[in-house]
Amino acid sequence: DASDIEKGTYPHFMLKEIDEQPFVIRNIIQKYQNDDGTVRLDDDIRQAMKSSDRIYIIAAGTSYHAGLVGKQLIEKIANRPVEVHIASEFLYNMPLLSDNPLFIFISQSGETADLRGVLVEVKEKGYKTLTITNVPGSTLSREADFTLHTYAGPEIAVASTKAYTAQMAVLTLLAVDTANAKGIELDFDPIQELAIVASAMETLCDQKEKLEQIARDFLATTRNCFFIGRAADYFVCLEGALKLKEISYIQAEGFAGGELKHGTIALIEEGTPVVAVTTQEHVNLSIRGNVKEVAARGANPCIISMEGLEHDGDTFVIPPVHEYLTSLVTVIPLQLISYYAALHRDCDVDKPRNLAKSVTVE
Ligand code: AGP
Numbered sequence: 001d002a003s004d005i006e007k008g009t010y011p012h013f014m015l016k017e018i019d020e021q022p023f024v025i026r027n028i029i030q031k032y033q034n035d036d037g038t039v040r041l042d043d044d045i046r047q048a049m050k051s052s053d054r055i056y057i058i059a060a061g062t063s064y065h066a067g068l069v070g071k072q073l074i075e076k077i078a079n080r081p082v083e084v085h086i087a088s089e090f091l092y093n094m095p096l097l098s099d100n101p102l103f104i105f106i107s108q109s110g111e112t113a114d115l116r117g118v119l120v121e122v123k124e125k126g127y128k129t130l131t132i133t134n135v136p137g138s139t140l141s142r143e144a145d146f147t148l149h150t151y152a153g154p155e156i157a158v159a160s161t162k163a164y165t166a167q168m169a170v171l172t173l174l175a176v177d178t179a180n181a182k183g184i185e186l187d188f189d190p191i192q193e194l195a196i197v198a199s200a201m202e203t204l205c206d207q208k209e210k211l212e213q214i215a216r217d218f219l220a221t222t223r224n225c226f227f228i229g230r231a232a233d234y235f236v237c238l239e240g241a242l243k244l245k246e247i248s249y250i251q252a253e254g255f256a257g258g259e260l261k262h263g264t265i266a267l268i269e270e271g272t273p274v275v276a277v278t279t280q281e282h283v284n285l286s287i288r289g290n291v292k293e294v295a296a297r298g299a300n301p302c303i304i305s306m307e308g309l310e311h312d313g314d315t316f317v318i319p320p321v322h323e324y325l326t327s328l329v330t331v332i333p334l335q336l337i338s339y340y341a342a343l344h345r346d347c348d349v350d351k352p353r354n355l356a357k358s359v360t361v362e
Helices: 013-019 021-031 043-051 061-078 113-124 139-143 162-181 190-205 208-219 232-248 281-295 323-344
Strands: 054-059 082-086 101-107 128-133 146-149 224-229 251-256 273-278 300-306 316-318
Touching: 013 021, 013 323, 021 162, 021 190, 043 128, 043 146, 043 162, 054 061, 054 113, 061 082, 061 101, 061 162, 061 232, 061 323, 101 113, 113 128, 113 139, 128 139, 128 162, 146 162, 162 190, 162 323, 190 323, 208 273, 208 300, 208 316, 208 323, 224 232, 224 281, 232 251, 232 273, 232 323, 273 281, 273 323, 281 300, 300 323, 316 323
Parallel strands: 054 082, 054 101, 101 128, 128 146, 224 251, 224 273, 273 300, 300 316
Antiparallel strands: none
C-alpha cells in the first residue's frame, strides 16, 4: 500500500525514487526474461503487436515523453510504424487510422482521465488496447485488453522519475519481443544492454555532489532555462525541462537543437542557462554548433555529453550505453539537477504547487 511507503533516510521521496532506478531496471530484466536469457512477454501481447500494422501511443506529461522514446525503439528494433499522441488532444485531432491499429496507453498511475477518454472511444470502435502502467489494478489496466507492468514500485513524489525510466525499459523489451516474433535478427543483446544501463545509472546516482554544484552554478537565480538536443536527445530534453518546471518553477523549455534559431533564440540573454545534451554520434557536432550559436548571444551553456563523444570543457560526462538506450541514463543528471535547483530555491520538492500525482479530471 502506497501509504505505507517511507522515505527512510531520504529527505524527499523524489531523491529516493531517483536512486531506486538501477534497482528498478534490474527488476524489470528479471521479470521479463526467460531462463535462457531471452525476452518473454505474454503471447497475447506478442500476437497483438505482430498483427497490428501501426501502433498508436497515447500518453500525457512524462509518460508522453517516454512514448516518444518508445516510438523510436519500436520503429528501429521491431520495424513497426508508431505514432505518439498527447492524450488530451487525440479525440479532437484524430489522425487517419491504419487498417489494424493497436493502441498503447502509457500511464504511471493508470488513472489519467485524458487517457481513459481515448481508451473508451477506441474500445467502442473495436480496436485492440494495451496499457503500460505501474499500477496493474488501475482503471486503464482493467479496461484495456492487455497490461504490461512497469514494476517500478509505488512512486510517491509528484514529479515522475523512476516510472519514466521503467516505461522506457519495458518499451525496449516490447520492441525486442515484437522483433523476435517477426524473426528480425538483433545486433545487440537487450538484456545485457539494459544491465549496462543499470550500472551507468548507479555511477550517475553516485555523483550527486557534482550535480548539486551544477544546479547551483547554472540555476540558483535564473528565471528561465533551455534544454537543447537532437534526435533521441531532444526527447530527454523535453523531460528535463518538464522536471525543472514542475518542481523549481523555473520557466524551462526543451527544444530540438536546430529549432531554437527559428524564434526562441530571441530569449537568450547574458547568462541564460542552456543545457545541451549530446549522446548521439550523428548529431554530436551539429548540436555543438547550436551551442556556439547561443553562447555567441551570451548564453551560459551546460554541456552534458556521453563518454566517447565528449569535448574538452564539457560540464558533465555520462558513462556510455547503447545508442537506443541513452535517454534512460541521460535523464538521471537532469532529474538530479532539477531536484537540487528546487531544493536551493526552497520549493516543496515532493508536492509542487498546483499539481496532483494523477490527473483524474479532463
Ligand atoms: C510528471 O512528472 C508529471 N507530474 C505528469 O506529467 C505525469 O507524467 C502525467 O500527469 C501523466 O501521468 P500518468 O503517467 O500517471 O498517466
